Amino acid sequence: STGGGKLKPPPVAHYNLNNVTTTPDPLQNRENILLLTPMARFYPAYWDNLLQLKYPHELITLGFILPKTKEGNEATKELQKRITKTQKYGAEKDRFKSIIILREDIDPPISSQDESERHKMQNQKIRRAAMAKARNSLLFSTLGPATSWILWLDADVIETPPTIIQDLARHDQAIIAPNCFQRFWNAEKKEMDERPYDFNNWQDSPTALDLAKQMGPDDILLEGYAEMATFRTLMAYLSKEDGLLHEELPLDGVGGAALLVKADVHRDGAMFPAFSFYNLIETEGFAKMAKRLGWQPVGLPNYKVYHYNE
Amino acid sequence: STGGGKLKPPPVAHYNLNNVTTTPDPLQNRENILLLTPMARFYPAYWDNLLQLKYPHELITLGFILPKTKEGNEATKELQKRITKTQKYGAEKDRFKSIIILREDIDPPISSQDESERHKMQNQKIRRAAMAKARNSLLFSTLGPATSWILWLDADVIETPPTIIQDLARHDQAIIAPNCFQRFWNAEKKEMDERPYDFNNWQDSPTALDLAKQMGPDDILLEGYAEMATFRTLMAYLSKEDGLLHEELPLDGVGGAALLVKADVHRDGAMFPAFSFYNLIETEGFAKMAKRLGWQPVGLPNYKVYHYNE
Ligand SMILES: Nc1nc2c(ncn2[C@@H]2O[C@H](COP(=O)(O)OP(=O)(O)O)[C@@H](O)[C@H]2O)c(=O)[nH]1
Ligand SMILES: Nc1nc2c(ncn2[C@@H]2O[C@H](COP(=O)(O)OP(=O)(O)O)[C@@H](O)[C@H]2O)c(=O)[nH]1
Ligand SMILES: [Mn+2]
Ligand SMILES: [Mn+2]
Known part of the structure; x- marks a missing residue:
């Protein structure tokens, strides 16, 4: 040993994964999100929606x-502008712990971000594979x-309850999904209305499992396409106006x-x-993989968040 | 905006994944390991072997x-002692960037770490699943x-060439495995000798693929067990004394x-x-998953590292 050099030795970080809690009361237990x-x-x-989150930003x-x-x-430019405004000039309570x-370092497979183009079925597999890699x-x-x-x-999720973190964590579930809706102008009723948007939260059906069995190992099942009716139970359609939140x-x-x-x-x-993982991909494949690891995903049909309307 | 609070705003970190290179000359390009x-x-x-690594420790x-x-x-105690000696009192060039x-937060499935116990076939699936989660x-x-x-x-890999990082990176391969051997006292020859140790580096065989086909989706194929002969090509046996390094x-x-x-x-x-992923688990399942993502693993039969001899 030379008795120490000029530089301060870099810190050694110890983490007992056992001491990092994940509880139904993350706020009380000061859990990191x-x-x-x-x-x-x-x-x-x-961004406005992030700012109104009632979970301690620090x-x-x-x-x-x-x-x-x-x-x-x-x-990136737009995001950076809002970040600077909040982190540098914003109120202390608004600032996030770190950002x-x-x-990405790969070219996206489909150049257009227009909804009609990105929802085309033949584009879905490569698009969702790229999304999976990004995630x-x-x-x-x-x-x-x-x-x-x-x-x-x-x-593009622009509206959530301010207590969404506390509300979801309260369930003490491994994986928990609120119901993603979209607000729109109902021309018939002449008023603002809302409709189901995200069809990836589902329960399996015998039809879907049969379809998968007939598929090749690299094929994927997609939800929300008429040409491939799965008859799965879609959470999007299960919200009830008088249902329990x-x-x-x-x-x-x-x-x-x-x-x-x-x-x-x-x-x-x-x-x-x-x-293709059990003929599923991206977030749907994630749910299947979590299940294989012993974790059961759940959804909250009556707890809503809202997607932007293009 | 309140015009800023008392705390310095936390830094925002930008990373262009495109600027993080992974090249055949990581030393020249100052790449982080x-x-x-x-x-x-x-x-x-x-630990002694780590210290002699010729790649810049910083x-x-x-x-x-x-x-x-x-x-x-x-x-943990023993490790901590050696870390303190190196990071706090050691020569500057020996200190690592951070540690x-x-x-773990789960109880290990098998309490004994003795080789005979941990290598028993019926213990392997739960043991390797636990190892996979730890990794x-x-x-x-x-x-x-x-x-x-x-x-x-x-x-328990206690001996590698000091330039192992540079040597392996030079191949510019996505995943590259040296051959893991073990030194032992050859009582017959009355001298130190070496023998193959790690049998998880292999090329598939029709027999192994057939065996997998007959298995249930949760069963796993294991290598190195007489009761389950796979006839795979094992890299462990392919090293040649006069072979190219x-x-x-x-x-x-x-x-x-x-x-x-x-x-x-x-x-x-x-x-x-x-x-079970294609009837494979842990590191073997990792190789299969990488292949599904388009990355081809390679091995170096004549480039050796050495496992401890219990
Ligand atoms: N990093 C990255 N994000 C993307 C890409 N394409 C879409 N996104 C984002 O990923 C999320 C889901 O994509 P989106 O197109 O909204 O999916 P949809 O709502 O199911 O049609 C949104 O937050 C998008 O802004 C991409 O190529 N790269
Ligand atoms: N974190 C953790 N490491 C383990 C556990 N069991 C073994 N190891 C380490 O994982 C590596 C591989 O395990 P080892 O028992 O040597 O496997 P083998 O050489 O194939 O028999 C070694 O570095 C072990 O020290 C465990 O339960 N938890
Ligand atoms: Mn969207
Ligand atoms: Mn070992």
Whole structure:
């Protein structure tokens, strides 16, 4: 030993994963939330919604991944502007613990972000595989040893209850999905209305399982396409106006629009398959993989979040 | 805006994954290495071997995960002692960039770490599933946005060439495995000798694929058991004394004793399945998953590292 050099030795970090709790009362237990968003476009309403979250911002780390397209550059600039405003000039209580922005290193498979183009069935497999890789890059690069929960929130989810983190965590579920709706102008009723938007939260059906059996190992089942009727039970259609807000529904497939996940689920290895996994892909494949690891996803049909209306 | 609070705003970290290179010359390009070790026992020779690595230590982050058993406590203490000696009192050039130590939060399925007990076939599935989860916890918690390569190195691998990182990276392969041998006293020859140790680096065989076809979806194929002859091509047996040091062999299964992986392979989602994946598990399942993601593992039959002899 030389008796020490000039530089201060780098700290050694110890983490007992046993001491990182993930409880129904994360606020009381000061649990760290990692809020992850893949972002192709920046919506000011998304940021406004983040700001109104009632969970202590100093316990929330934000992680973003944006594509390396022109649109991605534009979104990065807009995001950066709002971040500076909040983190540098904003009220202390508004500031988040830390923020990580990743830019993708691969070209996106489909250049257009228009809804009609990106929802075309033949485009779905490559698009969802690319989305899966983006989610995994973001997750693997940002999850730390002190993270208790991951809140997946899409960039176009622009309205959630301010207590969404507390409300979802209260259920003490490994994976929990609110119901993703969309507000629209009902021309008939001449008033604002809402409709189901995300069809990736579902319970399996014998038909879907039969369809999968007839498929090749690389094929994927998709939800929400008339040409491939699955007869799955879709959570999107199960919300009841007079239903209990906290009613639970076990799920076999989940979407990523809004999803609270215990960090240990990801730590066990549950990720977003970019390949056909039991003929499922991305967030739906994630649900299946979590189930194989012994974690049961649930949904809340009557607890709503809202997707942007293009 | 309140015009700013009392605390300095936390920094916003930007990472362009495109600027994090993973090249055949990592030293020249100052690429960050994450060296990951699941550790049930501490071997002083393992640490001595780390210290003699010729890759700049200031570019190497070490990550450990230890079980929460009595043995794990003991190993943590021993590890901590050597860390303090190196990081605090050691020569500057010996110090590593940073060190993260994780303790598992689940009870290990098999309490004994004795080789005969842990190698019993009926114990293998639960044991390897637990190992897979330990590797994933470690990986998901330590991989950062600036990591270029992950070097997996078991705690009982006590001898590697000092230039192992440069030597393996030079091949520019997504996943590359040296051949893991073991030194022993050859009583017949009355001299030190060496023998193949790790049988998880293999090329598939029609027999193994047939065996898998006849198995249930939750069963796993194991290598190195007489009661389940797979007739796979085992890299362990392919080393030649006069062979080229850098000869490559494409692999279908890999072991974790020593394994260099490009960070993007993991970022795409390739992890260690703790469940039967194509009837494979843990590191062998990882190889299959990587292949499904388009990454081809290779091995170096004549490039050797050495496992401790109990
Ligand atoms: N990083 C990244 N994010 C993307 C990409 N495409 C879409 N996104 C984001 O991923 C989320 C889901 O995509 P979206 O197109 O809204 O899916 P949909 O609502 O199911 O049609 C949204 O937050 C998008 O902004 C991409 O290529 N890269
Ligand atoms: N964290 C953790 N590490 C373990 C556990 N069991 C073994 N290890 C480590 O994992 C690596 C591989 O395990 P080992 O028993 O050597 O496997 P083998 O050489 O194939 O018999 C070694 O570095 C062990 O020290 C465990 O339960 N938890
Ligand atoms: Mn959307
Ligand atoms: Mn070993």
